[in-house]
Amino acid sequence: MTKPAATRTVALLLTPALVAAALPTGTTGHDGERPAPAAAPATATVPARAGSEGFTAGSAGIGDSYFPNAGNGGYDVAHYAIKLRYMPQGGRISGVTTITATATQNLARFNLDFAGNRVRSVKVNGAAASFTRQGQELTITPRDGIRKGARFTVDVAYAGSPRRNQAPGLGRTGWIPTGDGAATLSQPAGSATWFPLNDHPSDKATYAFTITVPRGLTVVANGEFQGSANLGATSTFTWRSTKPMAGYLALVAIGRFRTRDGRTPGGVRNYTAIDRANRSSTARFQDITAKVTDWGARLFGPFPFDSTGGVIDDVPVGYALETQNRPVYPGGATTTLIVHELAHQWFGDSVSISRWQDIWLNEGFATYAEWLWNEQHGGRKAEERFAEEYAHPRDFAGWKVPTGRPGRKNLFATFPVYVRGAMTLHMLRKTVGDDTFFRIVRAWTSDHAHGNATTADFRKLAERVSGRDLDRLFEQWLSTRGKPSLH
Numbered sequence: 001m002t003k004p005a006a007t008r009t010v011a012l013l014l015t016p017a018l019v020a021a022a023l024p025t026g027t028t029g030h031d032g033e034r035p036a037p038a039a040a041p042a043t044a045t046v047p048a049r050a051g052s053e054g055f056t057a058g059s060a061g062i063g064d065s066y067f068p069n070a071g072n073g074g075y076d077v078a079h080y081a082i083k084l085r086y087m088p089q090g091g092r093i094s095g096v097t098t099i100t101a102t103a104t105q106n107l108a109r110f111n112l113d114f115a116g117n118r119v120r121s122v123k124v125n126g127a128a129a130s131f132t133r134q135g136q137e138l139t140i141t142p143r144d145g146i147r148k149g150a151r152f153t154v155d156v157a158y159a160g161s162p163r164r165n166q167a168p169g170l171g172r173t174g175w176i177p178t179g180d181g182a183a184t185l186s187q188p189a190g191s192a193t194w195f196p197l198n199d200h201p202s203d204k205a206t207y208a209f210t211i212t213v214p215r216g217l218t219v220v221a222n223g224e225f226q227g228s229a230n231l232g233a234t235s236t237f238t239w240r241s242t243k244p245m246a247g248y249l250a251l252v253a254i255g256r257f258r259t260r261d262g263r264t265p266g267g268v269r270n271y272t273a274i275d276r277a278n279r280s281s282t283a284r285f286q287d288i289t290a291k292v293t294d295w296g297a298r299l300f301g302p303f304p305f306d307s308t309g310g311v312i313d314d315v316p317v318g319y320a321l322e323t324q325n326r327p328v329y330p331g332g333a334t335t336t337l338i339v340h341e342l343a344h345q346w347f348g349d350s351v352s353i354s355r356w357q358d359i360w361l362n363e364g365f366a367t368y369a370e371w372l373w374n375e376q377h378g379g380r381k382a383e384e385r386f387a388e389e390y391a392h393p394r395d396f397a398g399w400k401v402p403t404g405r406p407g408r409k410n411l412f413a414t415f416p417v418y419v420r421g422a423m424t425l426h427m428l429r430k431t432v433g434d435d436t437f438f439r440i441v442r443a444w445t446s447d448h449a450h451g452n453a454t455t456a457d458f459r460k461l462a463e464r465v466s467g468r469d470l471d472r473l474f475e476q477w478l479s480t481r482g483k484p485s486l487h
């Protein structure tokens with residue numbers, strides 16, 4: 001995610017009140033996520049139908065200390081098939097999401113994250129299942145327990161106008177109406193406004209989107225375009241993402257678009273779309289996206305997905321988001337913004353965090369990619385950027401938040417997470433030298449491609465590749481409050 005310059009300035013000042021205003025997920029006004037202690041104990045044994053002894057409820061949270069209700073326990077999702085019909089009148093949606101998952105315990109019941117809308121029916125393995133709703137928790141009790149290791153399907157049919165999911169100071173997240181349709185921007189917890197899911201980056205899955213819209217509108221989503229068909233007054237667009245994806249990166253953009261489909265000089269398929277009401281040049285957008293994709297592939301390792309791209313849309317928010325394969329840029333995209341969001345394709349989208357606390361692994365790398373791009377394209381050297389940031393005095397509030405554990409309310413705080421994250425990587429580069437640094441980066445993107453990893457994994461990898469003890473460096477830059485020493 002990248003916030004606009006104005007928000008960056010606010011976050012740089014980092015007074016508590018301003019930080020609170022810039023939060024994506026405050027404790028007020030954010031429907032998707034509340035710090036409520038509502039999780040059902042995972043160990044509660046459910047009283048039993050005959051033969052269901054030892055079957056228990058999956059937990060209502062996946063165990064992320066920053067978002068206790070995010071995700072759910074007891075199963076692992078392999079695939080989401082999202083079929084939605086979008087009706088411009090009132091911005092309503094209706095459809096069915098089919099989830100294919102594997103039980104990781106004997107399940108008497110389990111939860112999905114789903115906020116708003118009206119659930120019409122739930123089926124498990126094709127049979128009607130009972131369900132209850134509380135906040136964002138949709139609790140499903142199948143007729144029979146699901147045995148550990150068993151593959152099962154869940155169909156959730158629903159309809160409604162996805163509710164506003166406001167993030168104070170940042171704008172809306174989730175399903176966001178636009179002038180000619182809608183777009184989804186869901187970091188960290190907005191996807192539950194428009195489809196039921198296990199909403200945590202540690203449970204990645206493949207996706208298929210079948211989206212029906214009024215004839216004349218276009219649908220852009222993650223992955224590869226499979227085709228479209230007209231029926232009466234509607235058109236149905238099909239997209240498929242065969243590479244695993246974290247739920248918050250799911251993209252559906254509906255509107256009137258100018259689209260381009262081509263290849264980068266390096267051979268990566270490149271699909272871009274620009275809102276017809278927007279004046280950005282399709283040729284320029286396509287070209288910069290291609291250049292940055294190929295540049296990243298040379299520096300960070302092969303581009304992790306089957307296609308790259310981007311969407312410039314009239315989304316009324318003040319941030320861009322690295323939705324998988326094709327980031328969304330509200331209103332327009334500078335080269336720096338494209339560098340940041342495409343860098344996330346390696347750092348955040350392919351290699352995903354296992355817990356939100358490690359968000360610096362996404363934002364530090366994406367910010368450092370901006371520094372590297374500038375350094376390699378006639379701009380300022382990364383060392384100059386580093387020096388400028390390091391010049392902040394010892395009592396600068398930004399130093400007080402440790403990069404490796406910023407706390408939920410500082411999850412997207414610009415200086416502690418983005419800038420100091422990039423500075424951490426620059427210090428690593430200076431310590432081990434350029435060759436070793438880029439070997440570490442490429443080992444990171446290949447060892448954990450399409451998976452999840454933690455800060456501890458990164459530290460271990462850096463020490464293994466460099467053959468050096470880097471504890472002191474990482475402790476100072478990631479874990480310590482206050483301005484780190486350069487020695």
Ligand SMILES: [Zn+2]
Pocket residue numbers: 001002340344362363366
């Ligand atoms: Zn970002």
